Amino acid sequence: xxxxxxxxxxxxxxxxxxxxxxxxxxxxxxxxxxxxxxxxxxxxxxxxxxxxxxxxxxxxxxxxxxxxxxxxxxxxxxxxxxxxxxxxxxxxxxxxxxxxxxxxxxxxxxxxxxxxxxxxxxxxxxxxxxxxxxxxxxxxxxxxxxxxxxxxxxxxxxxxxxxxxxxxxxxxxxxxxxxxxxxxxxxxxxxxxxxxxxxxxxxxxxxxxxxxxxxxxxxxxxxxxxxxxxxxxxxxxxxxxxxxxxxxxxxxxxxxxxxxxxxxxxxxxxxxxxxxxxxxxxxxxxxxxxxxxxxxxxxxxxxxxxxxxxxxxxxxxxxxxxxxxxxxxxxxxxxxxxxxxxxxxxxxxxxxxxxxxxxxx
Ligand SMILES: [Fe+2]
Numbered sequence: 123x124x125x126x127x128x129x130x131x132x133x134x135x136x137x138x139x140x141x142x143x144x145x146x147x148x149x150x151x152x153x154x155x156x157x158x159x160x161x162x163x164x165x166x167x168x169x170x171x172x173x174x175x176x177x178x179x180x181x182x183x184x185x186x187x188x189x190x191x192x193x194x195x196x197x198x199x200x201x202x203x204x205x206x207x208x209x210x211x212x213x214x215x216x217x218x219x220x221x222x223x224x225x226x227x228x229x230x231x232x233x234x235x236x237x238x239x240x241x242x243x244x245x246x247x248x249x250x251x252x253x254x255x256x257x258x259x260x261x262x263x264x265x266x267x268x269x270x271x272x273x274x275x276x277x278x279x280x281x282x283x284x285x286x287x288x289x290x291x292x293x294x295x296x297x298x299x300x301x302x303x304x305x306x307x308x309x310x311x312x313x314x315x316x317x318x319x320x321x322x323x324x325x326x327x328x329x330x331x332x333x334x335x336x337x338x339x340x341x342x343x344x345x346x347x348x349x350x351x352x353x354x355x356x357x358x359x360x361x362x363x364x365x366x367x368x369x370x371x372x373x374x375x376x377x378x379x380x381x382x383x384x385x386x387x388x389x390x391x392x393x394x395x396x397x398x399x400x401x402x403x404x405x406x407x408x409x410x411x412x413x414x415x416x417x418x419x420x421x422x423x424x425x426x427x428x429x430x431x432x433x434x435x436x437x438x439x440x441x442x443x444x445x446x447x448x449x450x451x452x453x454x455x456x457x458x459x460x461x462x463x464x465x466x467x468x469x470x471x472x473x474x475x476x477x478x479x480x481x482x483x
Pocket of ligand 1: 243293297361375379
């Protein structure tokens with residue numbers, strides 16, 4: 123069971139409870155500028171990875187971990203940093219002569235402490251990690267990689283660039299919304315998602331516009347609730363459709379997801395008769411009503427309009443396709459059909475192409 127601790131003063135507590143004598147610190151290049159940099163005295167430090175981490179880079183981390191006989195991992199950074207740490211934990215006791223991705227995953231028993239420096243993915247509370255092998259995205263999933271401790275310190279968000287704050291906040295928001303309508307949702311995941319989305323609605327403005335510490339604390343909690351929600355329900359079509367937008371146009375993850383989400387949302391509201399959730403069309407319509415209410419609106423449709431209004435006020439940079447038809451062909455073929463099964467309304471090839479067309483126009 124994961125422990126969630128609030129405030130940097132708990133870093134010491136987490137480290138001592140883990141009982142580590144030689145831990146490895148996994149961090150990114152922003153680490154030397156963080157206000158908590160002096161809280162750590164690792165036996166080894168690993169920062170040799172890129173924003174979309176490669177399998178080979180994770181292997182370097184595994185080697186460093188074992189060469190230094192480390193007994194725990196502390197990850198300080200954004201989603202990619204935490205994902206790298208999760209993979210090092212998973213792979214460090216496996217057969218190093220074989221490809222880790224092809225071996226059976228088991229709990230290595232190595233304690234992992236995650237300290238996020240962004241508020242978005244909620245990776246500090248999920249069993250998922252994303253790395254790239256031979257140019258292809260690999261989703262690594264195992265129950266044992268949920269970090270043993272997540273330490274949430276909002277002061278770490280203060281120096282984030284504004285565009286990054288907007289994108290990561292949008293990722294958290296979309297994760298809460300997608301979790302609510304996912305066919306895998308449970309009472310527990312819905313509760314996490316509702317709390318997370320409500321916190322975002324109450325605090326996004328102060329977080330983005332005023333850089334307020336109180337709002338940052340609430341957005342950090344919201345992102346964590348979003349992470350806990352998708353850890354149960356998984357994400358749905360907007361996430362599945364976003365990955366190629368990120369790789370084709372270099373759009374940050376949260377920006378790409380937030381472009382897809384309202385288009386998927388409107389299609390689903392107009393096609394509840396194509397609902398594939400075993401709980402039926404009435405359940406989905408109830409979820410849309412809930413979404414509207416949490417977003418402070420008196421109807422489901424106005425909830426969607428509110429999402430669009432927030433996107434508009436965030437004033438995100440635009441991007442351009444050089445050849446819409448060619449891009450539409452590539453984008454439409456990119457979506458993993460496996461992931462679409464989590465979406466409550468079935469989206470066929472024609473619909474996916476039409477949705478992409480509305481996004482890249
Ligand atoms: Fe996400």
